[in-house]
Amino acid sequence: MSSTSSDDDDNRASPADYAAAPSSYTLHKDPPPPRSETTQTAHRLGSSPYPALLLSALNLAALPNARKSIRGYPSVMQCNAYTAIFAVAAYALSAGDVNNGSGLTASWSAIWMFFNARNAFRSRQLVPIAMTSVVASVGSLYGYRFATLGRE
Secondary structure (H helix, E strand, C coil): CHHHHHHHHHHCCCHHHHHHCCCHHHHCCCCCCCCCHHHHHHHHHHCCCHHHHHHHHHHHHCHHHHHCCCCCCCCHHHHHHHHHHHHHHHHHHHCCCHHHHHHHHHHHHHHHHHHHHHHHHHHCCHHHHHHHHHHHHHHHHHHHHHHCHHHC
């Protein structure tokens, strides 16, 4: 039995062995795999303030129809709020804060879709449906960018 315990002592790793072993932190230090051209374009657009400014301008342009209470458009209060929110997100992106800018735009686009998509599709009008499509696509773009922030 004593020979077994000496064998176990011989097989134990020394502190030097632990220092030489790669940790989980160093395992992920390899460069990321090359991105496709589509992925590079999505990352570049997801860091740009211009799609968020497009959403801000789109909600501002919908304001006259919202004042007339035309079916399918957001309300006046929503148009004003979303114009300001997307403008703030565009400012954050233009200042270089990709984390907050893309996260703001993605989350508020999802909220816009939650409150307005059903009314837009029920109206069967081209402009509200197109507006919904633009909000969904830009929100997806920033959502993808926000979800892949750590993989740069």
